[in-house]
Amino acid sequence: DMTRAVEARARIKAAAADGEVVPSFNDMVVKACALALREFPRANGAYRDGRFELHSRVNVGIAVAGQDSLVVPTVFDADRKGLRQIAGEARALAQRVRDGQITPPELSGATFTVSNLGMYGIDSFSAVINPPQAGILAVGGISERPVVRDGEITTAHLMAATLACDHRILYGADGAEFLARIRALLEEPVGLAL
Numbered sequence: 758d759m760t761r762a763v764e765a766r767a768r769i770k771a772a773a774a775d776g777e778v779v780p781s782f783n784d785m786v787v788k789a790c791a792l793a794l795r796e797f798p799r800a801n802g803a804y805r806d807g808r809f810e811l812h813s814r815v816n817v818g819i820a821v822a823g824q825d826s827l828v829v830p831t832v833f834d835a836d837r838k839g840l841r842q843i844a845g846e847a848r849a850l851a852q853r854v855r856d857g858q859i860t861p862p863e864l865s866g867a868t869f870t871v872s873n874l875g876m877y878g879i880d881s882f883s884a885v886i887n888p889p890q891a892g893i894l895a896v897g898g899i900s901e902r903p904v905v906r907d908g909e910i911t912t913a914h915l916m917a918a919t920l921a922c923d924h925r926i927l928y929g930a931d932g933a934e935f936l937a938r939i940r941a942l943l944e945e946p947v948g949l950a951l
Contacts, residue, residue: 758944759899759914765946769840780844783819783873786896786918787843788949789942791815791835794869797935801868803889804926810889818867818887819847821854828854829887831867840949871896881917892922892932894939916943 762785770779780788794801794815803810815836818829830850832843853859869891872884875898884895897917904913918939922932942948 758904759916762943762946763899763914778841778844778848780840781847782875782899782916783871783896784840784844784847785943785946785949786873786894786939787817787819787832787835787847787871788838788840789939790869790871790894791817791832791838791843792942792948793935793938795836796938797931799927799931800891800922800935802891802926803868804891804923805889809926812868814866814868816866816868818870818890819850820870820872820884821851823854824857828859828864829867829870830854830859830863831865833866869893873897875899875916881919883919884921886921886923888923890923891927892920892935894936895919895921 759782762782766780766782773779798811801812801815814834816831816833817835818831821828821830832846835843850859850863867890870887870893872893873896874882875896879897881897882895884893886893895918899914899916901912902915903910920932920936
């Protein structure tokens, strides 16, 4: 339920100065993933050459459509950055992808990937893991839908998120707890600012 995130983004946008970067919903997802990755080391790990590798840094890759391919630039140390900094870096990385100026170091080092197709009107999908990462989060669009709250029909802004995980390192139950933490952070976005 992204209702509170929609409200929070509207407040951030209203308070932003002219020309100031306003974090997108995807930036919020990246930040939520980064915080959850810090709490769930296996989700931030890799399976390589028959063994586990747990990363000390939280580097979130963001899938971006390039000219003829999907490119995944990296927001390094995303768990230590604020939403505005993540937003600024994500926009700059995406622009460098579109301009064909992205560098190899910016395309390496991701410990987890977020793939968002919501801007294309996609509600939900399954993304393919970038080996040797433990998982990838597929994010759909946000849409206002009817829900029942306290016995009353009302509306909420809902978003689907699908986690694919390599069960050699991130088992189903651990993946579910990791995804539940991302959900909790997005449903109460004040946690993204802490």
